[in-house]
Amino acid sequence: MxxxxxxxxxxxxxxxxxxxxxxxxxxxxxxxxxxxxxxxxxxxxxAVQIIEQREQERQAAAAATVLSENRDILENDPNAPVLGNPDGDVTVVEFFDYNCPYCRRVKPQIEALLEADPNVKLVYREWPILGDGSVFAARAALASREQGKYEEFHWALMGMAGRAEEATVIRVAEEVGLDVAKLRRDMNAPEIDAHIAASMEMSRALGFNGTPSFVIGDALVPGVIEAEQMIQLAQEARASGQ
Structure with missing residues (x-):
């Protein structure tokens, strides 16, 4: 006021x-x-519209600066899961939560993108913001990398019915053939704490306030996005050298 x-x-x-x-x-x-x-x-x-426009412009400029300064860690963090083509010439970064219905809704769009563009590198940022079940799921998914099953486990968690909670996550882990005892031990690794903490910090700095949220080249895209738009943004990023 x-x-x-x-x-x-x-x-x-x-x-x-x-x-x-x-x-x-x-x-x-x-x-x-x-x-x-x-x-x-x-x-x-x-007057309100002027204030809102100026605030949006300020936030956009701040986010662009953060993106420029942190692009390498966003796109090449060795502690972040990568799907698609690890050597792709365009990187798509998704911040997500296993209990987010919109993240589950965007799952087929991501799959369509990877099928349509074999040169896309998909970087996942586990961003568990929807309760303890989300945190457990994120930690379990990240721990599954030690058994070489992140991709299979990730898609299974995204396609499961109901909320991701400890019991349901462990059930899915068993279904995909994970050693659950080892999974539970690996969930306490310091690199998992580091990944989640970095996701929290970067998402705030980029101005994201919910999942899913995407970084594609210079584009910051919050919310559900269709495969066609992802493909277009990936092509634009490729053309601009991002």
């Missing part, structure tokens, strides 16, 4: 040529603002 008042006051002072700002007290400015609002109520909406 204070920012709205400031914007309205600026609007009034710029628009007014009858008086100088130095001659007005804050109370008088507010009176004039209220008069202006009564006569032109649409200026409130205009």
């Amino acid at each position: 204070r920012r709205l008042w400031q914007s309205l006051c600026i609007f009034l002072m710029v628009a007014s040529t009858a008086v100088y700002a130095d001659d007005l007290s804050e109370d008088r400015i507010k009176e004039l603002v209220l008069e202006a609002i009564r006569e032109n109520p649409e200026i409130v909406l205009e």
Whole structure:
């Protein structure tokens, strides 16, 4: 609200040529603002839109800086699972949660992308933000790398019915042939803590506030995305050298 008042006051002072700002007290400015609002109520909406646009521009600029400074760790983190073509010329990064219904909805879109473009490197950032079950699932998935079954386990967890909780995750682990005792031990590895902590930090820095969220070249894309758009963004990233 204070920012709205400031914007309205600026609007009034710029628009007014009858008086100088130095001659007005804050109370008088507010009176004039209220008069202006009564006569032109649409200026409130205009001021709010200006504030929102400037904030969006500020956030976009900040995210672009973060992306530029952290592109290498985003795309080449040795502690992040990679699907698709590890040597691909375009990298798609997905931040996701196994209990996110939208992440599950985007699963076939990801599969279609990988099928359509064999030169896409898909980097997964486990970002468990939907409860203890999500944390358990993320830790188990990351631990499955020690048995060479991350990809199989990942798709199985994404395709499971119901929530990912300890019991259901262990059931799926058994179904894909994982050694559950070893899996539980490996879930406590420090590199798993490091991966999840890095995902939390990078997602906040990039301005993401939910899953799924994607980084494709210079594009930051929150939410569900269709395969056609992914393919297009991958082609644009390839053309721009990203």
